[in-house]
């Protein structure tokens with residue numbers, strides 16, 4: 001079909017100005033063919049020149065004019081042409097009888113709300129179509145949004161629905177390095193998951209506990225004896241440190257300046273994740289360029305740490321060492337650190353920020369959590385600190401006060417992993433309720449085939465399918481008064497996948513064990529080391545208490561500065 005061929009070539013060709021005049025290069029093929037790769041400027045073969053194309057009659061002069069225009073004009077024209085093509089093709093699209101109903105209006109107008117106000121947009125989609133399955137287009141990608149019990153079951157269990165493929169296109173926030181994180185093969189991903197399981201073995205997790213507590217102690221000491229903090233800054237930062245400690249190496253995690261630099265770079269990836277950088281990753285927008293630089297810098301930090309360790313010949317007790325000792329290829333080691341840092345830090349950071357906020361606003365639960373940790377401490381005669389903790393305090397990078405045996409961090413270090421995991425029902429309930437009400441996740445999959453049906457609507461091979469967790473976690477039939485934070489509520493057992501805070505079916509969180517321990521450690525340090533409450537922007541007790549903003553797909557954060565946590569140190573030595 002001439003029309004579709006011309007679409008393909010017009011979206012694929014760009015020009016570069018050289019001293020010899022404009023030179024045609026291909027910057028990207030169809031979206032799904034080539035992810036952006038700056039090392040991929042291929043000169044266009046002669047048989048593909050515009051003049052040689054059979055359907056180019058009458059276009060020659062336009063093409064010449066285009067080629068002799070300046071870059072900014074060419075760029076603008078290329079973008080306009082691309083948008084026009086999408087506009088026309090989506091208007092011409094026809095629906096079969098079993099196809100999900102499409103959203104009204106042109107698909108171009110759905111892009112920004114999907115990325116910027118997702119919760120509201122998806123809710124509107126269900127309302128306006130009056131269906132429990134609907135579809136819309138993100139440029140050339142068909143996205144089908146599903147809801148309801150049957151849909152949920154198929155979504156979580158169907159073999160052909162692939163998380164990695166879905167996430168790659170629709171999320172776009174993972175740093176993409178070609179061959180490292182952008183097109184990791186299934187085999188490498190499986191290996192990375194296996195290594196993640198190693199990090200969470202009893203022995204590794206147990207030896208991590210004192211180190212994490214030391215990190216918490218150092219950072220909490222920096223907060224001073226009283227003040228106000230923004231949980232999305234300070235608590236998030238603490239969980240970022242935990243993640244770096246757990247998933248990378250001593251050289252990075254003992255260097256606060258480097259951790260802070262990494263956090264800034266990952267924040268750049270978040271803020272640089274715009275509709276354009278996700279859907280048109282090859283389009284050189286300022287956000288895309290910023291993202292590219294941030295990714296390059298992260299890559300360099302990680303690769304330097306790996307190379308330095310290898311060159312030094314010194315064996316350390318950390319995750320990097322485990323990865324190197326496993327003999328994995330460097331791609332896997334870098335992919336593990338770069339990919340999992342972001343998966344781990346975001347989710348734990350958001351959950352911890354909300355958990356501390358809810359505890360500040362629900363003093364009875366705060367007291368219950370404190371009593372639970374006190375009971376754990378009381379039931380054990382704690383032993384002297386283990387050596388890894390002492391190593392951290394002697395680090396040349398972190399000038400923190402020496403660890404005292406009576407400090408909270410030291411006392412909590414003596415509580416064994418098994419007790420943290422099995423003797424903390426209050427903290428388990430707090431974490432479950434926080435991940436229910438303040439985790440704005442929209443699960444994303446791509447149907448790798450065969451085609452399947454959800455609620456009698458067809459999901460073609462190649463289509464993207466998404467399931468918003470709000471469908472279950474904010475459903476008043478399943479959770480009465482769903483916005484209320486109530487850790488005492490029970491998950492209804494008769495409803496399939498009634499709670500999906502850690503995923504469900506064939507896709508469950510592979511970092512659950514680590515994440516839960518991290519959340520419990522930070523909770524223990526915070527509730528015993530501080531008194532805290534939630535205050536509004538004027539410093540008055542917050543009334544009403546902050547409500548998670550599900551339109552913020554990363555942090556669920558209400559307007560910046562709208563509330564703070566007011567805190568004061570207790571007599572306990574951190």
Ligand code: HEM
Nearest residue numbers: 343344347348351443444501502503507508509510511515
């Ligand atoms: C509070 C913290 C966390 C929460 C609430 C959480 C939640 C989830 C959820 C809901 C999923 C399923 C996503 C879906 O079905 O679309 C998931 C998957 C995953 N999580 Fe987590 N997560 C957390 C922390 C972590 C950490 C710390 C790591 C790694 C260190 C991690 C690694 C993963 C991985 C690798 C997957 C993908 C599993 C797969 O491909 O089958 N998560 N997580």
